[in-house]
Amino acid sequence: MKAPLNDKGVISRYREFLPVGAGTPVVSLNEGSTPLIHSPRLSAKAGAEVFLKFEGLNPTGSFKDRGMTVAISKAVERGAKTVICASTGNTSAAAAAYAARAGIQCVVILPAGKIAIGKLAQAYVYGAKVVAIRGNFDDALRIVREFGGVDGVAIVNSINPDRIEGQKTAAFEVIEDLGDAPDIHILPVGNAGNITAYWKGYREFHANGRSTRLPKMAGFQAAGSAPIFFGKPVEKPDTVATAIRIGNPASWKGATDAAAESGGCIDIVSDEEILAAQAWLASNEGVFVEPASAASVAGLLKCHSAARCASCPFSTAVRPGAKVVLTVTGHGLKDTETAVRHGNFQPLEADATLEAVRAAIA
Ligand SMILES: *Cc1c(COP(=O)(O)O)cnc(C)c1O
Secondary structure, eight states, X not given: OOOOGGGOSHHHHHGGGTTOOTTOOOXXXXXXXXXXXXXXXXXXXXXXXXXXXXXXXXXXXXTHHHHHHXXXXXXXXXXXXXXXXXXXSHHHHHHHHHHHHHTOEXXXXXXXXXXXXXXHHHHHHTTOEEEEESSOXXXXXXHHHHGGGSTTEEEOSTTSHHHHHHHTHHHHHHHHHHSSOOSEEEEEOSSSHHHHHHHHHHHHHHHTTSOSOOOEEEEEEEGGGOHHHHTSOOSSOOOSOGGGOOXXXXXXXXXXXXXXXXXXXXXEEOHHHHHHHHHHHHHHHSOOBOHHHHHHHHHHHHTTSTTOOTTOTHHHHOOTTOEEEEEEOBBGGGGHHHHHHHHTOOOOOOXXXXXXXXXXXX
């Protein structure tokens, strides 16, 4: 008999590495197995072999689905009737979808007015109860933490370790696709759960003999929202990249450990660099990602310019033939407003004839 269609997700593929047992109900939407796309033009720019781990191709359009399949499955196993999360958008989209799949209630707490409309639409369409608070993401997460003691309610933010467990499977897939770990892994950093998860995944597969080495981990924050880089919480984080607009990351130590233990770094990119990288990636590689995801690309490009700092891991690790993997965390279609606003897009106008259209595009 063929395996059932919902048996292709990260829990069934990596069960022995995840905190699930025979009695755990698997709540899955076949997340994971995202493509690792070779990027010839970025490779030429960087002087190394660059690959994009396109996490926007997950069921709700971001890597959050990997953690959510584990978090919701475990919540249901423990008898939760409601899951709750604070979100900059993608966590709520994933939580709402997987809660719908499980047949339980989902409550999302959002900073009012700070969420890309596509992500907000997802939370509503999947049937979540949405509460917009007058405050920022960090306020939302504080309230969620206070729900921790309430019976029948499970927190599904990345402070829930089940989320990190599920997210580490992306590192497993990279190793399987490349045949070994890359030299450098670059990703955007917001709440810092994902860099923590990748580093855990790389170490586990290495300890298991499935890779011969560990990558240097390079995490990029938006300059206006860079508590880890500057070494102190940011009261009013501000960046166009809403998914990484976080002033006091929950997994702060996970990020600094990943950078320190791997010989990598935590660095910053400006909003201008993020938007330029987003547009460049779409028009040169055909991959449309949301602004936060473009921080990876902006980071790689920055570290190949004169802005490179003295102790930079790129100076030794990036050489011809070296493999660099960039996680592009979320799909561009989640936030078309930002792309359209900053792209200043205006259609060319023409009369309805071949000649007029040819003249317009000449
Ligand atoms: C959540 C998210 C991030 C940030 O990940 P953290 O684990 O919070 O550091 C980056 N990009 C996208 C698209 C996200 O949804």
